[in-house]
Amino acid sequence: xxxxxxxxxxxxFFLLFWFNLAEAQGFQxxxxxxxQQGMGCAGSALVQDASTLFFNPAGASFVSKSQVNLAITPxxxxxMYVDSVTNEMYRTENPVGTPLNFYALxxxxxxxxxxxxxxxxxxxxxxxxxxxxxxxxxxxxxLSMKVFHIxxxxxxxxxxxxxxxxxxxxxxxxxxxxxxxxxxxxxxxFGHAEISGAAMGYGYNLGVYYNPGGFLSAGLSYxxxxxxxxxxxxxxxxxxxxxxxxxxxxxxxxxxxxPSVTTLGLNIKPKASWNIVADINYVGWNTYDTLxxxxxxxxxxLEDTKSPRMYKxxxxxxxxxxxxxxxxxxVLNVRFGGGFGFSPVPTGYLTPETPDGNRAYxxxxxxxxxxxxxxxxxSIYATKITRADTNLETQLSGTFTTIAWAPGIxxxxxW
Amino acid sequence: xxxxxxxxxFVLPLLMAxxxxxxxxxxxxxxxxFTKFIAIGDGHTAGYMDDGLSLDGQRNSxxxxxxxxxxxxxxPALEMPWMSEQNIGLSVNGLSRLILGYKTDCQGxxxxxxxxxxxxGETSALxxxxxxxxxxxxxxxxxxxRMIDMVSTAFGNINLPQxxxxxxxxxxxxxxxxxxxxxxxxQENIFDGGSPTFCSIYLGIEDVLPYARSGATQHPMSPxxxxxxxxxxxxxxxxxxxxxxxxxxxVLATIPNISDWPFFNTIPYNGLTLDxxxxxxxxxxxxxxxxxxxxxxxxxxxxxxxxxxxGVRPAVPGEKILLTAPLDSxxxxxxxxxxxxxxxxxxxxxxxxxxxxxxxxxxxxxxxKATTYGFAIVETGGFYDKLTTGFAYxxxxxxxxxxxxxxxxxxxIHLNPRGNALLANEFIKAIxxxxxxxxxxxxxxxxxxxLFP
Numbered sequence: 001x002x003x004x005x006x007x008x009x010x011x012x013f014f015l016l017f018w019f020n021l022a023e024a025q026g027f028q029x030x031x032x033x034x035x036q037q038g039m040g041c042a043g044s045a046l047v048q049d050a051s052t053l054f055f056n057p058a059g060a061s062f063v064s065k066s067q068v069n070l071a072i073t074p075x076x077x078x079x080m081y082v083d084s085v086t087n088e089m090y091r092t093e094n095p096v097g098t099p100l101n102f103y104a105l106x107x108x109x110x111x112x113x114x115x116x117x118x119x120x121x122x123x124x125x126x127x128x129x130x131x132x133x134x135x136x137x138x139x140x141x142x143l144s145m146k147v148f149h150i151x152x153x154x155x156x157x158x159x160x161x162x163x164x165x166x167x168x169x170x171x172x173x174x175x176x177x178x179x180x181x182x183x184x185x186x187x188x189x190f191g192h193a194e195i196s197g198a199a200m201g202y203g204y205n206l207g208v209y210y211n212p213g214g215f216l217s218a219g220l221s222y223x224x225x226x227x228x229x230x231x232x233x234x235x236x237x238x239x240x241x242x243x244x245x246x247x248x249x250x251x252x253x254x255x256x257x258x259p260s261v262t263t264l265g266l267n268i269k270p271k272a273s274w275n276i277v278a279d280i281n282y283v284g285w286n287t288y289d290t291l292x293x294x295x296x297x298x299x300x301x302l303e304d305t306k307s308p309r310m311y312k313x314x315x316x317x318x319x320x321x322x323x324x325x326x327x328x329x330x331v332l333n334v335r336f337g338g339g340f341g342f343s344p345v346p347t348g349y350l351t352p353e354t355p356d357g358n359r360a361y362x363x364x365x366x367x368x369x370x371x372x373x374x375x376x377x378x379s380i381y382a383t384k385i386t387r388a389d390t391n392l393e394t395q396l397s398g399t400f401t402t403i404a405w406a407p408g409i410x411x412x413x414x415w
Numbered sequence: 416x417x418x419x420x421x422x423x424x425f426v427l428p429l430l431m432a433x434x435x436x437x438x439x440x441x442x443x444x445x446x447x448x449f450t451k452f453i454a455i456g457d458g459h460t461a462g463y464m465d466d467g468l469s470l471d472g473q474r475n476s477x478x479x480x481x482x483x484x485x486x487x488x489x490x491p492a493l494e495m496p497w498m499s500e501q502n503i504g505l506s507v508n509g510l511s512r513l514i515l516g517y518k519t520d521c522q523g524x525x526x527x528x529x530x531x532x533x534x535x536g537e538t539s540a541l542x543x544x545x546x547x548x549x550x551x552x553x554x555x556x557x558x559x560x561r562m563i564d565m566v567s568t569a570f571g572n573i574n575l576p577q578x579x580x581x582x583x584x585x586x587x588x589x590x591x592x593x594x595x596x597x598x599x600x601x602q603e604n605i606f607d608g609g610s611p612t613f614c615s616i617y618l619g620i621e622d623v624l625p626y627a628r629s630g631a632t633q634h635p636m637s638p639x640x641x642x643x644x645x646x647x648x649x650x651x652x653x654x655x656x657x658x659x660x661x662x663x664x665x666v667l668a669t670i671p672n673i674s675d676w677p678f679f680n681t682i683p684y685n686g687l688t689l690d691x692x693x694x695x696x697x698x699x700x701x702x703x704x705x706x707x708x709x710x711x712x713x714x715x716x717x718x719x720x721x722x723x724x725x726g727v728r729p730a731v732p733g734e735k736i737l738l739t740a741p742l743d744s745x746x747x748x749x750x751x752x753x754x755x756x757x758x759x760x761x762x763x764x765x766x767x768x769x770x771x772x773x774x775x776x777x778x779x780x781x782x783x784k785a786t787t788y789g790f791a792i793v794e795t796g797g798f799y800d801k802l803t804t805g806f807a808y809x810x811x812x813x814x815x816x817x818x819x820x821x822x823x824x825x826x827x828i829h830l831n832p833r834g835n836a837l838l839a840n841e842f843i844k845a846i847x848x849x850x851x852x853x854x855x856x857x858x859x860x861x862x863x864x865x866l867f868p
Contacts, residue, residue: 065499080435085853087440122457135858138810181819182811184868188783242515242527384435394810 031073031291032376034410038365039320040337042279044265050103053119058207059167060155069103071410083398090134107199113157137180145172169202199232201226225260246301258285275323284309285344311344335365350389355400357387381406444488445852448612452490454478456617460556464824467504478554481839496545496585505536515827519749529825544589549763566755572598610661619670630759631766667792669778677817678827682732687713716755735762791849821864832862
């Protein structure tokens with residue numbers, strides 16, 4: 001038995017390093033379920049709670065009870081930039097990010113093959129704020145992006161083992177981007193630009209789930225790409241009076257293509273108290289090829305901008321293990337996991353607003369069932385990303401190192 | 416056993432620091448010794464900009480910015496012939512420096528334009544000496560300093576009309592007995608009280624620039640040949656000889672193609688914009704001698720003694736109309752059309768070719784001396800070519816465009832602080848390469864460009 005367990009643990013790590021288990025990248029946030037977060041953000045095929053509405057809508061009809069689930073995961077992210085030309089070092093002063101998710105899943109008593117529900121999640125977004133006077137100030141000083149996905153969902157068991165599910169995604173959001181302008185007041189301070197606006201987008205979430213209730217279960221899901229469009233944004237310039245005619249405040253439009261995510265999930269249950277999960281993501285980042293701003297009023301100094309981003313599609317692999325410590329009453333679950341992910345940002349296109357790179361991360365988590373109705377989840381995630389690049393557009397050349405911590409907590413209530 | 420494994424994995428995410436740790440960098444002087452560093456050069460090295468020498472300009476001079484960075488590897492603190500805190504500035508013609516302000520033209524239209532900061536320049540700076548025997552200057556940047564002035568004893572001789580007042584105020588000559596008639600050269604000042612260990616030498620621009628600025632009408636270019644003090648080559652050779660004999664290492668810089676600078680490129684040759692009425696009236700005057708005008712852009716009319724019996728012709732592509740051309744007269748008094756631009760406002764293609772040839776001849780000498788004496792060499796032409804094309808620098812775009820380009824000062828000739836910082840980086844790259852030093856480059860965004868009201 002001891003030998004067997006070692007084999008499983010060893011096998012897991014073999015997989016982890018062989019396949020480069022990973023998570024998705026860019027400004028995607030993968031904190032949509034505490035139980036999954038404990039297992040390397042994998043677990044779309046291990047349906048345990050209402051968060052399956054996000055991970056695989058088909059899993060909803062396999063949840064045994066109606067449930068509400070609320071969780072929050074503060075992100076403590078620190079970025080350090082070391083300029084390769086001047087050796088100068090700058091840091092971010094990011095506020096704590098607060099991705100949250102709310103799930104409500106209803107199991108109608110009379111139609112046990114059916115489930116429906118609503119999820120509110122924040123699968124994209126970030127706030128990056130660099131210290132004052134940093135060397136990349138003309139590229140960005142602050143970017144705050146928030147995206148909410150509001151997803152009404154229905155799931156149906158076709159057979160006892162196979163279900164399908166679909167959700168429609170409303171995606172309101174907001175963006176605030178600030179940078180300094182390379183024009184100077186008489187006292188030497190730089191001009192400043194602030195772009196802000198509300199965005200809206202639509203998409204859908206589809207899934208199919210197979211669970212014969214034994215050694216193996218599997219799921220396949222597809223979340224569509226969403227084009228977030230800012231139709232009535234506002235740009236405000238702070239520039240010397242002598243240049244004010246060149247930088248007219250006014251409206252602007254822009255759009256941002258959020259990528260599609262295809263997920264294949266597997267769950268293996270070698271023994272009653274063990275689950276081994278693995279997810280493979282394919283993220284369609286290549287829709288993010290340009291960040292364009294279309295100003296309502298153009299001047300010789302203020303032309304519409306088209307900054308190339310050239311993101312590429314990536315695979316992301318994640319994996320984890322769940323172990324029920326007190327197996328008899330299934331009261332306490334402990335989890336761990338991790339991954340490794342490829343960056344969608346190609347060489348020459350790394351920007352300070354998303355200082356992304358290939359990343360490895362580790363997570364662990366715990367769940368405790370107080371009673372049949374009420375349970376609590378907690379997780380912790382940690383990663384370190386290092387990426388050196390010279391941006392072709394800005395010529396900013398240096399190394400970004402990011403350390404991010406994300407402890408999360410969630411509550412579940414069943415009935 | 417099994418559970419112990421599990422707990423180790425469980426705490427894995429906790430085994431990490433909260434913030435990325437700052438790296439340490441190796442900074443090294445290599446085979447060079449900067450403990451007695453001296454910057455030698457013309458107005459660029461001195462901090463002449465916006466057509467004036469001022470305290471702010473000095474602090475942001477090529478020489479000062481370079482030396483400040485070299486202080487990381489042992490260079491001494493800056494000692495310059497400082498101007499006053501008032502920052503009025505002093506031009507070579509006794510005027511104050513230029514700033515960007517509002518100017519009302521002859522048509523009553525007010526717009527942003529370079530204007531003088533005050534009625535009079537900081538002429539008081541020339542009334543007192545800036546020499547201090549206990550604080551040797553580390554910057555021998557002198558506005559108007561030519562290569563051939565290096566050993567000239569007339570250069571600092573205040574009794575001669577051709578002396579350079581900027582040098583005279585920093586020379587050790589103030590301790591000469593009155594009327595003794597002994598005046599020392601720049602080179603004597605440089606070696607006064609011990610030789611330097613390292614020199615940056617950026618000379619040669621002033622050997623050609625005054626000629627170009629005058630529209631090739633005055634201030635002949637320095638000859639290549641001739642004894643030290645007369646010819647370019649031997650003036651440089653004797654300096655290199657003395658440096659070499661004292662084991663002084665140096666970085667030399669070539670002369671950029673000055674005709675690419677905004678002073679020569681801001682007013683286009685065809686900048687005469689006409690409406691139908693003006694074009695018709697000019698056609699009445701010029702059609703009889705075979706010159707016609709169209710609505711829109713036309714070449715300016717220029718004086719050319721060789722152009723037929725009237726000695727006027729339209730400017731041709733490639734010719735430069737200088738920034739000294741009186742634009743108010745163009746707008747209101749038919750300058751450049753009925754009254755053609757005089758020669759002093761124009762560089763013809765032949766004149767440009769002559770200047771170009773001389774620069775190339777000087778540069779060949781500079782490169783050869785660098786090789787002979789084992790000095791580092793800065794190819795400034797490459798730097799200015801990049802500016803002419805325009806390039807991105809940490810998210811800002813810099814170019815050789817007047818005012819908006821962000822690298823040249825308001826005189827269209829000298830760089831502004833940010834431009835100087837970028838050029839100083841070229842010096843550091845050359846030093847790093849030649850002397851296997853590890854000196855980081857300067858963040859030029861920490862230096863001002865053009866300040867707007």
